[in-house]
Amino acid sequence: MYKPITIKDIARALAISPSTVSRALSDSYEINELTKKRILDYAEEHKYKRNPIASSLRHGRSYSIGVVVCEVANSFFSQAINGIESVAYAKGYHVIISQSHDAYEREVMNIQHLANRSVDGLLISMSAETTDFSHIVDLHGRGLPFVFFDRIINEFETHTVTVNNREGARKATQSLIDKGFRHIVHLANAPHLSITAERLEGFKDALRDNQLPYTDSLVRYCHHGGRLQEEIEDAVAYYANLDQKVDAIFVASDRLSMGCIQAYHQLQPVAQHPAIAGFSNSDSLNMLQPDFTCVRQPAFEMGRAATEKLIQLIESRYPVYHFENIVLETEIITH
CATH class of the missing domain: 1.10.260 (434 Repressor (Amino-terminal Domain))
Structure with missing residues (x-):
């Protein structure tokens, strides 16, 4: 035997x-x-x-990590989860994944469920609808370690892992300007998200660098993060009715890029679509929009870095007072 x-x-x-x-x-x-x-x-x-039951009894830990993301099917998050698992399993931890679908109620329910299952720590990318962070602050105050990646909050000090959103957005917008487009608009995520403000600043930087005017009328926000296709269709309809024809759109996220392309497909032939550049880790969007320019995030590396930091917090024998804000660089891919 x-x-x-x-x-x-x-x-x-x-x-x-x-x-x-x-x-x-x-x-x-x-x-x-x-x-x-x-x-x-x-x-x-x-x-x-490793025998997780024996380890749990011996160390008073479950050797499990909770992960909360908006959508596993999203290319960025699926790649980040691969990075999370590559570190967690190598160090003897199990990974429990849940999806918020960018809904506040779902996020609260998932986090409470993971805490009730006695996970040793949580990795979180915030939902687009979340503006009340009390469910997270309360658990952190009771000693549960958190590390944020991609979409972060600053309600308390902990490790964070993000990308250089401002520079990625600037480069994406600059790529549209370099192609000769001048009337460029911005389809943004929920206004309170950390990534939204940073990417908007990058959009403004590129316009300013090229002496192109910026007004608030160029920006449309998707408060549900694209979870509701109607909000993207409303934004596209708004752009279609502007007095000056839109040449190009800088889009803030993978889900918004897909929704934006689908909305334009309903309005006009592909040949008449504005050019689109946006944050995306998907390899399929350029098949729907041949000239799509994407800002690729190092999602796998983000997942790895966030997990390493979380396990350090979990296994530290002493209180941690010094935290890292890790910022990784993006890559521009043009088609």
């Missing part, structure tokens, strides 16, 4: 203490790299798997 290898088996084989093996398997800084490599190599060769 097959019997899985244990920490005591590894310790006996390598003539070291079980506590040293345990700390090495948890990637503890207390173990020197040579010893750690020797233990990890042996564990991998003999297919060691």
